[in-house]
Every structure is written in C-alpha cells, then in structure tokens.
Amino acid sequence: MDKVKTENTELEILEAAKDVFQQKGMDGARMQEIADKANINKALLHYYYRSKQLLFEAVxxxxxxxxxxxxxxxxxxxxxxxxxxxxxxxxxxxxxxxxxxxxxxxxxxxxxxxxxxxxxxxxxxxxxxxxxxxxxxxxxxxxxxxxxxxxxxxxxxxxxxxxxxxxxxxxxxxxxxxxxxxxxxxxxxxxxxxxxxxxxxxx
Incomplete structure (x- = not known):
C-alpha cells in the first residue's frame, strides 16, 4: 500500500504542477501553490522534488x-x-x-x-x-x-x-x-x- 500511496501522491503532484506551470509558467509558479493544489504540505512536496526546477523538468x-x-x-x-x-x-x-x-x-x-x-x-x-x-x-x-x-x-x-x-x-x-x-x-x-x-x- 505504501508504494501505491507514493505513486498516487507523485501523480497528484505532477498533475497539480502541470496546471500551475501551464497557467503561470516556470518563473511565475510557486512551490507552495503547487503543494496547496496537490493537497499536501510543502515539506512533502520537497521530499519528492527538491527544487522547482526538478519538478518542472519532470512535468x-x-x-x-x-x-x-x-x-x-x-x-x-x-x-x-x-x-x-x-x-x-x-x-x-x-x-x-x-x-x-x-x-x-x-x-x-x-x-x-x-x-x-x-x-x-x-x-x-x-x-x-x-x-x-x-x-x-x-x-x-x-x-x-x-x-x-x-x-x-x-x-x-x-x-x-x-x-x-x-x-x-x-x-x-x-x-x-x-x-x-x-x-x-x-x-x-x-x-x-x-x-x-x-x-x-x-x-
């Protein structure tokens, strides 16, 4: 179950990040906004992706x-x-x-x-x-x-x-x-x- 939860969380992050990057571009996007949209805290977001650049590249x-x-x-x-x-x-x-x-x-x-x-x-x-x-x-x-x-x-x-x-x-x-x-x-x-x-x- 932990593996499934991890995969689901990562998919939710990527989907949230996609929406934010699409609306605001790389420069205008904020990690807190992406975390809020994915319904997670910012610390967990940074656990999956250490920086906005790495998250953007994944998206x-x-x-x-x-x-x-x-x-x-x-x-x-x-x-x-x-x-x-x-x-x-x-x-x-x-x-x-x-x-x-x-x-x-x-x-x-x-x-x-x-x-x-x-x-x-x-x-x-x-x-x-x-x-x-x-x-x-x-x-x-x-x-x-x-x-x-x-x-x-x-x-x-x-x-x-x-x-x-x-x-x-x-x-x-x-x-x-x-x-x-x-x-x-x-x-x-x-x-x-x-x-x-x-x-x-x-x-």
Missing amino acids: FKSAFSLLAPQLNKVLNDDSALFEKIENFTANYVSFVIKHPYLPNFVIQELTRNPEFVQTLRAQPNFPSMEKFSNQVSESIAKGEIREIEAEQLLINILSLNIFPFIGQPLLMALINVDKEKYSKILLDRKTEVSSFIINSIKI
Missing part, C-alpha cells in the same frame, strides 16, 4: 512523452509517405483536442529555456529523422514527389498542425469566429492539412 518530460509517440509515428513507422502524413495529421489533431495545454506549454518553455532540448534529446523516445529522410529521398527517386528537403517537409507538417492550436486566440479574431465554429475548423484540419501538404509535393 515537462511527462508532457513531451505524450507528444513524442505522435512524432515517432510520422518519422519511424512503416507506412507509405502519403499515408503517414494523413495519419499524423488526423491523429495529432485528435490528440491535441484531448490535451489542449500541451503545444503552448512545450513551445513556451522551450522558448524560455532552449538548452533544455538537449536533456530531451537524451531520452530514449526522442524522435529520429533518419528513417523519414530516407523515405523522402526514396519517394523523390521513384518520381512520386517533387524535390524537397526532408527537414522542410517535416517543418511544414508540424507548423500546419501546431499553429492553429497555439495561435487560437489570434486566429479566432482574424477569421471572426466563436469557439464552437473554431472547434469545427480544427476538426476539419484533420484532412485539410494532409491534403494541402500531399498536393504540394506529389507529382
């Missing part, structure tokens, strides 16, 4: 571990290139609708502390570009797609999928829609993005 790694499999699917699964683009777009949009805090949280904190990406790169689940690059080269050689750098294609895929979520308030104002209409637009992105990208590269 960030947890958040990135949710995103990493989505990136690995587009980079490393065995599906054909066009199918891979279609699957990634559909899965990513569905995934972020369920976890709306993730894109802003990850991008905000990588901007604040870009060196932290080196810590992420050391994780075993960090995505690798090698297989995707080879697949793009093979598709070009077969005459299936136009000449394009794999890095540029990946940036296009990620940008078109991510920005509608991190730029939501601005985009809602620019196109003058409410949240209900914008939610419909996001769902339509499941097919709109993949169609746009595929049509831009196929021969």
Whole structure:
C-alpha cells in the first residue's frame, strides 16, 4: 500500500504542477501553490522534488512523452509517405483536442529555456529523422514527389498542425469566429492539412 500511496501522491503532484506551470509558467509558479493544489504540505512536496526546477523538468518530460509517440509515428513507422502524413495529421489533431495545454506549454518553455532540448534529446523516445529522410529521398527517386528537403517537409507538417492550436486566440479574431465554429475548423484540419501538404509535393 505504501508504494501505491507514493505513486498516487507523485501523480497528484505532477498533475497539480502541470496546471500551475501551464497557467503561470516556470518563473511565475510557486512551490507552495503547487503543494496547496496537490493537497499536501510543502515539506512533502520537497521530499519528492527538491527544487522547482526538478519538478518542472519532470512535468515537462511527462508532457513531451505524450507528444513524442505522435512524432515517432510520422518519422519511424512503416507506412507509405502519403499515408503517414494523413495519419499524423488526423491523429495529432485528435490528440491535441484531448490535451489542449500541451503545444503552448512545450513551445513556451522551450522558448524560455532552449538548452533544455538537449536533456530531451537524451531520452530514449526522442524522435529520429533518419528513417523519414530516407523515405523522402526514396519517394523523390521513384518520381512520386517533387524535390524537397526532408527537414522542410517535416517543418511544414508540424507548423500546419501546431499553429492553429497555439495561435487560437489570434486566429479566432482574424477569421471572426466563436469557439464552437473554431472547434469545427480544427476538426476539419484533420484532412485539410494532409491534403494541402500531399498536393504540394506529389507529382
């Protein structure tokens, strides 16, 4: 029971910290506030995480571990290139609708502390570009797609999928829609993005 209680307490801390970090960022968050939200005392919080930086890194790694499999699917699964683009777009949009805090949280904190990406790169689940690059080269050689750098294609895929979520308030104002209409637009992105990208590269 002690082990279960320990695991539950740690999960409650991470969930509370996620909410506070999401609202206030690393600099604005306070350990006392996180402890209060997790319904524990500050001493117990420090028993699990000696500093706010260590707690933040645990929350960030947890958040990135949710995103990493989505990136690995587009980079490393065995599906054909066009199918891979279609699957990634559909899965990513569905995934972020369920976890709306993730894109802003990850991008905000990588901007604040870009060196932290080196810590992420050391994780075993960090995505690798090698297989995707080879697949793009093979598709070009077969005459299936136009000449394009794999890095540029990946940036296009990620940008078109991510920005509608991190730029939501601005985009809602620019196109003058409410949240209900914008939610419909996001769902339509499941097919709109993949169609746009595929049509831009196929021969």
